[in-house]
Amino acid sequence: MDDRLGAVYDELVRRNPGETEFHQAAHEVLSSLGPVLDRNPQYVDAEVIRRLCEPERQIIFRVPWVDDAGVVQINRGFRVEFNSALGPFKGGLRFHPSVYLGIVKFLGFEQTFKNSLTGLPIGGGKGGSDFDPKGRSDGEIMRFCQSFMTELYRHIGEYTDVPAGDIGVGGREIGFLFGQYKRITNRYESGVLTGKGVTWGGSLVRPEATGYGVVFFVDELLRSRGESLDGRKVVVSGSGNVATYAIEKVHQLGGTVLACSDSGGYVVDDAGIDLELLKDVKEARRARISEYADARPEARYVAGGSIWDVPCDVALPCATQNEIGEREARAIVSNGCAVVAEGANMPCTPDAVRVLVDAKVTFAPGKAANAGGVATSALEMQQNASRDSWSFEHAEQRLEEIMRGIHDRCLETADEYGSPGDYVLGANVAGFTRVADAMLALGVI
Ligand code: NDP
Ligand code: 2IT
Numbered sequence: 260m261d262d263r264l265g266a267v268y269d270e271l272v273r274r275n276p277g278e279t280e281f282h283q284a285a286h287e288v289l290s291s292l293g294p295v296l297d298r299n300p301q302y303v304d305a306e307v308i309r310r311l312c313e314p315e316r317q318i319i320f321r322v323p324w325v326d327d328a329g330v331v332q333i334n335r336g337f338r339v340e341f342n343s344a345l346g347p348f349k350g351g352l353r354f355h356p357s358v359y360l361g362i363v364k365f366l367g368f369e370q371t372f373k374n375s376l377t378g379l380p381i382g383g384g385k386g387g388s389d390f391d392p393k394g395r396s397d398g399e400i401m402r403f404c405q406s407f408m409t410e411l412y413r414h415i416g417e418y419t420d421v422p423a424g425d426i427g428v429g430g431r432e433i434g435f436l437f438g439q440y441k442r443i444t445n446r447y448e449s450g451v452l453t454g455k456g457v458t459w460g461g462s463l464v465r466p467e468a469t470g471y472g473v474v475f476f477v478d479e480l481l482r483s484r485g486e487s488l489d490g491r492k493v494v495v496s497g498s499g500n501v502a503t504y505a506i507e508k509v510h511q512l513g514g515t516v517l518a519c520s521d522s523g524g525y526v527v528d529d530a531g532i533d534l535e536l537l538k539d540v541k542e543a544r545r546a547r548i549s550e551y552a553d554a555r556p557e558a559r560y561v562a563g564g565s566i567w568d569v570p571c572d573v574a575l576p577c578a579t580q581n582e583i584g585e586r587e588a589r590a591i592v593s594n595g596c597a598v599v600a601e602g603a604n605m606p607c608t609p610d611a612v613r614v615l616v617d618a619k620v621t622f623a624p625g626k627a628a629n630a631g632g633v634a635t636s637a638l639e640m641q642q643n644a645s646r647d648s649w650s651f652e653h654a655e656q657r658l659e660e661i662m663r664g665i666h667d668r669c670l671e672t673a674d675e676y677g678s679p680g681d682y683v684l685g686a687n688v689a690g691f692t693r694v695a696d697a698m699l700a701l702g703v704i
Contacts, residue, residue: 260286263293264289264290264293267308268286271285278365281361283365283581283608283609288368291687292308292688292691295688296308301699305699305703306703311371311694314339314340315340315342315348317339318336319337319360321334321335321410322388322403324399324402325402326395327398327399334407337360338411338414339364339385339386340367340384341371341383341385342371342382342383342384342698345375345697346374346380346381347382347417347418348383349370349381349420349421350367350374350385350422350423350425350633351366351385351422351423351424351633352422352423352428352432353426354387354403354428354432355387362387362580367383367385369383369605369626370383371694372626373625373629374633375690375693377634377637378668379634379637381633384420386422387427390403391427392432401435404432405438407436408439409443415451417450417451421451421640422436422452422453423453423632423633430456430466433453433456437459437460449643453465453636453640454466454639462639462642462648462649463649463651465632465638466504467507469500470503470504470505470506470602471507471631472631472635473575473602473628473629473631474575475508476628476663476666477598477600478512479663480623483666487512488509488514489514490513490515491514491572491573492515492517492570492573493515493516494519495516496566496576497520497521497578497602497603498520499577499578501629502578503538503541503542505575506519507534510534514573517529518569519532520548520566522578523562524548524562525569527558530557533555536551536555540554548560565586567588567590568594570594571596572595572596573596573598573599574591575602576601577606578606579603583607583611584608584610585611585614588612589614591620592614592615596620598620598621599615599620600623601629602629604626606625626686627665627666627690630662635654635657668689669686669689670685672685672689
């Protein structure tokens with residue numbers, strides 16, 4: 260990192276002590292930007308990077324609720340409104356016990372560049388809570404969501420800030436959140452949240468979009484070298500929203516997903532993951548992935564362990580941040596994997612990325628590869644604004660075009676900056692430039 264950016268990074272670490280995930284995400288982006296500043300001194304003069312590193316607004320609030328046993332529970336809620344130069348703040352809500360300000364900031368920072376890369380009019384933000392939904396009844400989830408929204412509603416709106424789902428937040432939670440927003444404001448403001456059900460303002464393809472988008476991105480990456488997914492062996496970590504639909508699209512394009520996981524362990528199924536069974540276990544029953552193996556004799560379950568020990572041609576980490584460290588990356592390399600594309604946000608540590616890149620494994624960073632979810636959220640906002648609803652085919656075609664477009668923009672930018680094939684540089688520079696130009700145009704705000 261050059262001196263100008265090093266000084267900004269040091270300031271960020273000093274001003275945000277202990278927020279290691281935020282430091283990591285910022286370090287990764289700033290490390291790419293030296294050549295951009297050399298060519299564009301106007302960004303330096305206007306302190307664009309220091310402004311980009313400071314969220315526009317950070318909201319932290321108490322979320323009290325009563326559990327099924329009548330016990331009062333207190334959680335902490337967050338919304339970090341990172342950057343609105345390109346449009347209303349946009350990004351998901353995460354409900355997971357590990358959530359604290361540093362995780363929300365890392366996600367909001369990444370989201371700003373990701374949303375810019377989509378080419379659509381959306382700024383960056385993220386939120387969530389340290390609430391743990393595991394094992395909670397529908398009634399508890401509803402009461403938690405209602406309490407969370409009772410504070411959050413005053414900060415969001417279709418022109419202000421538009422939350423959606425992330426880990427632990429899917430269609431059920433968005434429903435409860437939307438219901439409470441509607442009740443408090445007395446407005447059917449569809450554009451205030453995305454990921455809604457299709458009968459009440461949602462978009463077809465939004466549930467599939469992140470997973471499908473990752474696979475469209477990988478397909479375009481392989482096509483650019485005259486290759487395809489057909490016949491490829493794929494490993495997908497996680498078994499939530501992103502993982503499930505990544506598996507579905509890999510199978511549609513002729514690849515075979517051999518393994519997937521949850522935080523308890525992983526399953527290996529050499530015949531290819533049975534998607535109907537997976538959806539029944541994880542979506543319908545909200546059960547553990549071990550139950551997949553219980554129901555399918557040809558599959559085996561490995562408790563704990565690393566799914567990255569399973570050999571594959573393409574690796575799609577779709578669970579959580581920092582799930583692939585140096586050790587896992589070495590296993591991926593030694594098993595002969597050719598492509599790693601991040602479905603999750605920042606699943607590879609900096610050491611892991613170094614191991615992969617040094618071994619000439621093609622690495623596609625999350626802010627490019629997993630942008631299909633938020634891009635389809637922006638398509639949901641378009642449909643809400645025009646009171647329209649598109650067919651599945653139309654929405655999927657738009658998603659596919661957007662993902663292939665992001666892929667090409669990353670490669671073109673990498674070429675322009677003298678690093679052909681460097682998707683990290685391409686994504687960071689292309690994402691940064693669009694936000695930075697908007698910030699220059701809007702003045703010092
Ligand atoms: P889900 O809650 O649907 O699924 C999360 C999956 O990851 C589960 O299988 C979960 O296992 C596993 N997981 C979560 N935390 C951990 C952990 N600490 N250790 C091991 N496994 C873990 O979330 P999504 O599929 O929506 O999100 C997955 C990733 O994709 C996240 O990084 C998210 O930020 C990112 N993403 C999501 C988008 C979306 O549209 N939903 C868009 C772009 C990125 P378990 O059930 O055992 O906890
Ligand atoms: O990380 C992400 O891009 C998301 N969780 C989706 C955000 C959104 O607004 O759809």
